[in-house]
Amino acid sequence: MTMGPTPQESALSIGPIAIAPVEAPPEVQDLVPAYETRGVWRLALDVFLEHRLAVFGVGVVVFMVLFCFIGPLIYHTNQVDSNLNDSFLAPGAGHVLGTDQDGFDVMGRLMVGGQTSIEVGIAAAFIATAFGVIWGAVAGFFGRFVDAVMMRLVDVFLAIPPLFLLLFLASAFQPITLMTLIIVVAIDAWLIPARLVRAETLTLRTRDYVQAVTMMGGSGARIVFRHIVPNAIGTIMVNATFQVADAIILVAALGFLGLGIPLPATNWGRMLSDGVTFIFDGYWWLIYPAGIAIVLTVVAFNFIGDGLRDALEVRLQKR
Amino acid sequence: MIGYILRRCIQAVFITFGVTLLVFLLLHLLPGGPARAILGPRATAVAIAQFNHDNGLDQPIWVQYGTYLGHITGLGSLFGGHGWSIDFGYSYKLNQSVGSLLAEDLPKTLVLVGLSYAIAIIIAVPLGIYQAVRRNKVDDYVLTGASFIFYSMPVFWLGIILIVLFSETLTHLPSEGPQGATVGDLFSQFSALILPVVTLALGTIALFSRYMRSSTLENMVQDYVRTARAKGASETRVLFLHVLRNALIPILTLIGLSISFIFSGALITEALFNFPGIGLLFWNAAIQQDYPVILGIIVVAALATVAGSLLADILYAVADPRVRYSR
Numbered sequence: 001m002t003m004g005p006t007p008q009e010s011a012l013s014i015g016p017i018a019i020a021p022v023e024a025p026p027e028v029q030d031l032v033p034a035y036e037t038r039g040v041w042r043l044a045l046d047v048f049l050e051h052r053l054a055v056f057g058v059g060v061v062v063f064m065v066l067f068c069f070i071g072p073l074i075y076h077t078n079q080v081d082s083n084l085n086d087s088f089l090a091p092g093a094g095h096v097l098g099t100d101q102d103g104f105d106v107m108g109r110l111m112v113g114g115q116t117s118i119e120v121g122i123a124a125a126f127i128a129t130a131f132g133v134i135w136g137a138v139a140g141f142f143g144r145f146v147d148a149v150m151m152r153l154v155d156v157f158l159a160i161p162p163l164f165l166l167l168f169l170a171s172a173f174q175p176i177t178l179m180t181l182i183i184v185v186a187i188d189a190w191l192i193p194a195r196l197v198r199a200e201t202l203t204l205r206t207r208d209y210v211q212a213v214t215m216m217g218g219s220g221a222r223i224v225f226r227h228i229v230p231n232a233i234g235t236i237m238v239n240a241t242f243q244v245a246d247a248i249i250l251v252a253a254l255g256f257l258g259l260g261i262p263l264p265a266t267n268w269g270r271m272l273s274d275g276v277t278f279i280f281d282g283y284w285w286l287i288y289p290a291g292i293a294i295v296l297t298v299v300a301f302n303f304i305g306d307g308l309r310d311a312l313e314v315r316l317q318k319r
Numbered sequence: 320m321i322g323y324i325l326r327r328c329i330q331a332v333f334i335t336f337g338v339t340l341l342v343f344l345l346l347h348l349l350p351g352g353p354a355r356a357i358l359g360p361r362a363t364a365v366a367i368a369q370f371n372h373d374n375g376l377d378q379p380i381w382v383q384y385g386t387y388l389g390h391i392t393g394l395g396s397l398f399g400g401h402g403w404s405i406d407f408g409y410s411y412k413l414n415q416s417v418g419s420l421l422a423e424d425l426p427k428t429l430v431l432v433g434l435s436y437a438i439a440i441i442i443a444v445p446l447g448i449y450q451a452v453r454r455n456k457v458d459d460y461v462l463t464g465a466s467f468i469f470y471s472m473p474v475f476w477l478g479i480i481l482i483v484l485f486s487e488t489l490t491h492l493p494s495e496g497p498q499g500a501t502v503g504d505l506f507s508q509f510s511a512l513i514l515p516v517v518t519l520a521l522g523t524i525a526l527f528s529r530y531m532r533s534s535t536l537e538n539m540v541q542d543y544v545r546t547a548r549a550k551g552a553s554e555t556r557v558l559f560l561h562v563l564r565n566a567l568i569p570i571l572t573l574i575g576l577s578i579s580f581i582f583s584g585a586l587i588t589e590a591l592f593n594f595p596g597i598g599l600l601f602w603n604a605a606i607q608q609d610y611p612v613i614l615g616i617i618v619v620a621a622l623a624t625v626a627g628s629l630l631a632d633i634l635y636a637v638a639d640p641r642v643r644y645s646r
Contacts, residue, residue, distance in 0.1 A: 156337035159621040163583035164601060168613055171605035172345060249473050256475045257590055257602055269475070276479055276591070279494070280487060287483070291476045299471050 044311040054307020060300035064293070068114035077108025091285050098285040101274060109266060110289050116260075116267040117297070120178065120251045124185035125243035131186070132193030133236055137224045139194070140201025151198065154191050162188055166250055170259040181254070181261060185247050193239050200232040234312030238305055245301035252294050268294045327632050331625045338621040339391070342614055343384050357411045357608065391618060407618075408611035412604075417615035420600060425619065426502045428596030431588070432581050434516045436574065439523035444570065446524070447531020448558065454536060462528070469525035474587040478518040482591075485514060496594030515592040519584050523577070530573050534566040541565075568639050575631025579624040 048054055075096075083103035091098040097106040139150035157165070169184040170176060176184075204210060205228065213223050229236070254260050255269025268290045275286030354370040355362070362370075371377045375386060388394075390406040407417035446462065453459045469477070486494040496515045497508035505512055538544065539562055547557045586598035593599065597616050604612035 152334070152337065153341075155334050156341050158579070159334050159338050159624045160342075160617055161579035161582040161586075161620050161624060163586050164617055164620050167586070167601065167605040168342070168345075168617060171608050171613065174608070245471075252473060253475065253587060256587070258606060272475065272479065276482075279479070279482060287479060291479065295472055295476060298473070302471055 048307045048311040051303075051307035051310055053303040054310075057300040057303030057307065060296055061304065064114060064297050064300070065118060068111045068118060071111040072108065075108060075111070077105040079104060079108050079112045097289050098283075100271070100286055101278065106271075106285055106289060109271060110268070110293060113266045113268045113271050113290065114293060114297075116178065116181075116265060117248050117251050117269075117294070120181050120185060120267075121244045121248035121297075123182045124189060124247040124251075125240055127182065127186040128189035128243055128247075129193045129236060129240040132190040133197045133229060133232075135190065136194040136197030136199075137201050137228055137232075140198040141205055141220060141224050141228065143202075147198070151195075154194050157191050162250070163253060166254060167257065167259065170254055176259065176261050178261060178265075181251065184254075185250050188250060189243055189247060193236065193243070196235055196239055197229075197232055200235055201228050204228045204231055234308075237312060238309045241301055241305035241308055245298045245305070248294065248298055248301070323636065324633055327629055331629045334625050335618070335622055336388075339388065339614075339618055340384065342617050343387065344380075346610055346614065347380050347383075387614075391615075407615035410604075410609055410612050412607050412609045413612070417611050420612060421597065421615060421619060423500060424595060424597045424600050427505055427594070428582075428585055428589070428598060430502055430505055431512075431515060431519060431594060431596055432585050434512070435519035435523055435585075436581065438516065438520040439527050440570075440574070442520075443524045443527035444531055444567070446528040448535050448563065448566070450528065450532040451535035451539065452558070454532075463532075466525040466528050469521050470529065472522070474518065474522060474584045475591055477521060478514070478588060478591045481514055481518055494592070496589070496592035498593075498595060500595075515588050515594050518591070519581070519588045522584060523581065526577065526580075527570060527573065530569055531566065534569045535562060538562045538565045565639075568635065571634045571638055572631045575627040575629075575634065578627035579620075582620050582623065 086095075086099050086103035087101050091106075095105050095107070097110065100106055100109065135150060135154075139147045160168075166184065166188045169187055170181075173180040173184055201224075205223075210223055210227055213227055218227075251260070251267055252269030252272070255267040255271075256273040258270070258273065260267050260270050271290035272287065272294070275283070275290065278286055354367045354374075354376065358366055358370055368377070375383060378386070387408075389398075390408065393405045405418065407421065409416050410420060413420065450459045450462050482494045485492045492514050493508075493511040494514065495511060497505045497511040499505065499508070543565075544557055544561060547561050552561070582598070585596065586601060588594065589596045589598035590602050597619070600612065601616045603609075604616070
């Protein structure tokens with residue numbers, strides 16, 4: 001037996017076979033670009049941009065943010081003092097979308113209310129995701145007793161229907177401010193990311209690279225935050241986007257039920273519940289603008305979430 | 320199998336107790352406590368001390384929790400020699416026991432939820448199958464789009480649109496839910512029942528039909544379907560005898576798991592239509608900070624949710640021999 005590779009082996013191994021570089025003719029070289037090494041994020045962006053509804057969603061969200069936060073700088077209205085002489089004015093010159101029962105300009109109110117809805121939606125989704133990720137990763141990584149206790153607590157929270165928990169918390173945190181509203185919605189929302197990340201951690205922690213870090217003496221915190229969480233980032237980001245949509249609905253629902261931030265602050269849900277009182281008086285401008293704003297924003301975030309899922313969750317990708 | 324069911328039952332009991340403990344703890348972490356909420360910001364310290372003493376709120380928290388647990392499980396009265404009776408406490412605001420409030424309002428919510436579920440299943444199952452058969456054709460796209468719209472619409476907005484359409488513009492259905500103390504009163508005002516039930520059902524139809532469509536699609540490419548076709552079974556027979564049975568299994572689970580979703584929807588629906596169920600009761604209690612009522616309803620709602628997911632697990636194991644857990 002010689003030590004050299006048999007002909008069969010050398011056909012399979014790559015080493016000793018030299019492939020002569022094939023030079024393409026100059027005219028083809030110009031047409032076919034050399035393989036550029038594109039990063040994961042660049043690839044994800046390309047997939048995302050192909051998702052037309054997701055791009056539409058981004059457009060709507062950008063529009064809504066500009067409308068609510070830049071709008072009041074251009075379209076000046078008084079949103080602090082009520083003016084009963086001007087209540088229920090129909091849309092027209094001076095008041096683009098008319099005025100409500102207290103004489104507030106509806107268009108201006110839509111901007112102010114939208115600020116609360118968007119701020120609380122994004123902040124609550126962020127806090128809920130951050131907390132849920134840590135909770136789920138810790139439970140999944142340590143497993144056994146820690147996991148059992150931590151996840152049973154999640155089960156306990158999940159056993160309470162979300163709106164009941166939300167109303168209970170809102171009634172307990174009276175009077176509601178912007179900060180307490182964010183916390184209340186976040187307490188309602190952290191359970192789903194916690195469960196998702198735990199499941200993800202359970203599969204990730206058996207991977208070779210995590211095992212390798214353990215062998216090298218990496219601490220638990222290092223494994224969780226440097227290795228597991230970054231690898232679950234796709235799932236986390238997709239879920240966070242859906243969380244924003246859900247949080248905006250929850251804030252609107254709370255406002256609708258009269259447990260939002262007290263006057264003169266408002267949000268879209270509260271505008272709706274005020275408008276419902278006058279539903280048979282033909283004041284359509286008290287219902288449709290706020291309702292359409294809620295649905296449009298929520299649908300937009302859901303579209304973005306769908307697009308992100310296509311882009312980031314590689315396992316679901318067809319390509 | 321029996322061991323599995325038993326284990327899940329014990330887990331369910333623990334979760335329900337967990338809920339009571341959690342809510343109880345949260346309640347007692349409140350700044351000021353219930354006394355401040357009930358007696359108002361101008362109540363004197365003496366009045367608050369008196370209120371706390373009357374309601375046993377000056378006891379240590381574990382004593383309070385033990386007493387409460389004894390009351391809601393009926394063990395307290397059993398060992399006290401008064402026979403077995405469950406006691407959810409007494410409303411701060413409504414001059415009625417929480418138990419009698421629940422007995423009055425819970426059946427009405429169950430009617431609302433039950434009717435919505437029934438309608439949702441009757442419509443969503445055939446709809447999902449139809450969409451699966453006509454997959455990626457125009458009518459499938461239209462129906463998928465419609466279900467997306469209904470699914471992402473908040474319940475309150477959907478209800479408002481229905482009120483505008485059917486009680487103002489097109490027809491004159493009542494915009495308020497049926498009023499009355501008993502379930503019989505609900506059915507005697509049947510036209511008033513329509514809008515709340517439809518509001519709650521539409522979102523549920525959207526949810527169920529989405530699952531039914533994908534579940535049917537998943538099953539239509541299975542080997543057993545090819546076998547049935549190869550043996551000469553007609554397309555209808557394959558669809559309704561072979562595929563339907565398997566496609567319904569995830570829906571069974573979904574029904575059990577969607578109970579907390581439906582209860583949340585029922586709360587909004589009841590608030591919008593002034594429908595006298597536990598959702599409306601809970602809403603009013605939350606606004607008035609009537610904690611015994613809040614606590615009682617949360618326990619009942621959690622019980623329903625836990626029972627729902629337990630039932631889903633058991634039905635799943637019963638309906639599908641492949642997933643009988645041996646763990």
